[in-house]
Amino acid sequence: MIRIVPREEYCIGCRLCEIHCIVQHSRSKNIIKAFKSERRPVKRVEVEEEGHVSFALQCRHCEEAPCVTACLSGAMSKDPETGAVVNDPERCVGCWTCILVCPFGAVRRDEAERKAVGKCDLCPDLEVPACVANCPNEALLMVEE
């Protein structure tokens, strides 16, 4: 399966990963429309920063994912083939239990949709996830395990 590995020693805190994550999950995938005219999707990666230490954090797609176990409606599931933990917005009821149990704080409320949550889906339409492809300093690596 694919994993995204952050390298804090090279993360420069520019947050381009967040920006390109938003674009990739937007309706048009056009950066200007995504930020200025469309409903802006929730970012699924966040740069954690303190002083010069920073790194981009997204869902770790845990082996035994607490969010999958905790999900009331069965919206959160682990894809047996890709290993990705994915959320089905059709089934999500917005109880946010997954947010409570995620040890990394990697699941976010999607306030616009109210019911759903947003989390990293490893960009299934792309060969390389948007955050990895657009990191200017290769501080995010995609590794296949």
Place this chain on the structure above:
Amino acid sequence: MKSYILPQYLVERDDYRCIRCEVCARQCAFDVHWYDEEEDAVFADESKCVGCLRCVTLCPTNALVVRHNPTQIPPNANWTGEVLRNIYRQAETGGVLLTGMGCDKGYPIYWDRIVLDASQVTNPSIDPLREPMELRTYLGAKPDVVKVGRKGGKPSLETRLTPQLRLETPIMFSAISYGAISYNACESLARAATEMGTYYNTGEGGLHRNLYKYGDHTICQVASGRFGVHADYLEVAAALEIKIGQGAKPGIGGHLPGEKVSAEISRTRMIPKGTDAISPAPHHDIYSIEDLAQLIYALKEATHWEKPVSVKIAAVHNSAAIASGIVRAGADIVALDGIRGGTGAAPTMIRDNVGIPIELALAAVDTRLREEGIRNRASVVVAGGIRNSSDVIKAIALGADAVYIGTAALVAMGCHVCQKCYTGKCNWGIATQDPYLSKRLNPDVGTRRLVNLLTGWSHEIMEMLGGMGINAIESLRGNRLRLRGVGLTQEELDILGIKHAGA
């Protein structure tokens, strides 16, 4: 005091394209950009902009343009905008004007007035993609006579050779100290030199312990401050270099401000943390060629006569005579650094007005050493403004054994030559010790970019050699007949030792 200095650059932001992502604000160490929540707009304080283009390069929507401030100061050939700005700056500070990188004045670049030859009909050109082409070269003293005998029916070399540096491509990375540049930049240079089978130079900042593993591709410098020089440092190096002078600031020493002397730099340079690292202008134990010979032989003795010793000087008016003395003093390599050579910090007036162009110094030194019959006793390496593969090949045809590239290597790693190295705020993570900035240069990326640059240049050199019908870089060395001058005076042609085009 109200400053009279006009902003050098204007920052133009296309409001339609700007998505307020604040990448520019986060990336500028000079605090030019900031986001205002009330206005939902990004503003810029242009007086702080140094034109390094970090923000422009990283802006995800190409919303930024940084350009020269077009405000016209009253037109005057003497009192130009730059002259006025310098005077205002000194009137406001009372200090010495400082700058970084190499001389940016418009002195003639002779490389651009020299053209290369190519074969046509009578001596066919060679296709380097189909036939062998050798860029390998060796630096060090070559014997006057080579005696070959036979051992067990096989030829064997009877002459004992002095130590040589084997270069797979005739391009090395110039001396840039850890202190002037970040650890990540040093690591990139070390790894790229190792991967390409060439060498990088530590400068006078010592060698960080973690980089000892690249020692086989490291030239360790011994400069007037003797920073970081100890037995292991000499032992681990592939070659040693005594730095007498530097092209950017001939005749003056160096000064690494205490703010840059971090714990790691303090350990590497062997000086207390936070203290200024001052390199004296001269070596206080070298006041003559004889003194220089003592240091050369002391270093050779200390390293069991296993490593070539180089002596680096700035290109100045009497470089040829000095180079002759250096060779006679026992140096294996003479490194010449021209007026366009870079620096982390130098007084502007010295950088821009002291020294001579490297092309003239190289031609003069090579000619002089040949005339004296001692050209084989040392290799000549030139530095200071080598910008591309054609500069390299022209330097070799003029008489150099190899070149050093400094600025070009930094540019490969992201440098945009804004000349603000001395501020320690390099937005590209190169000329800085600030941990927030230095992590911007990922050495994996830096190494790859440097390797790509040398690979590209090497291919181009092979193509040009092939075009001349030559299949080894050593066959071109000093072959000035393959060069012609364009638009040069007779005096310039005489010094360069080349004919004018058409002749």
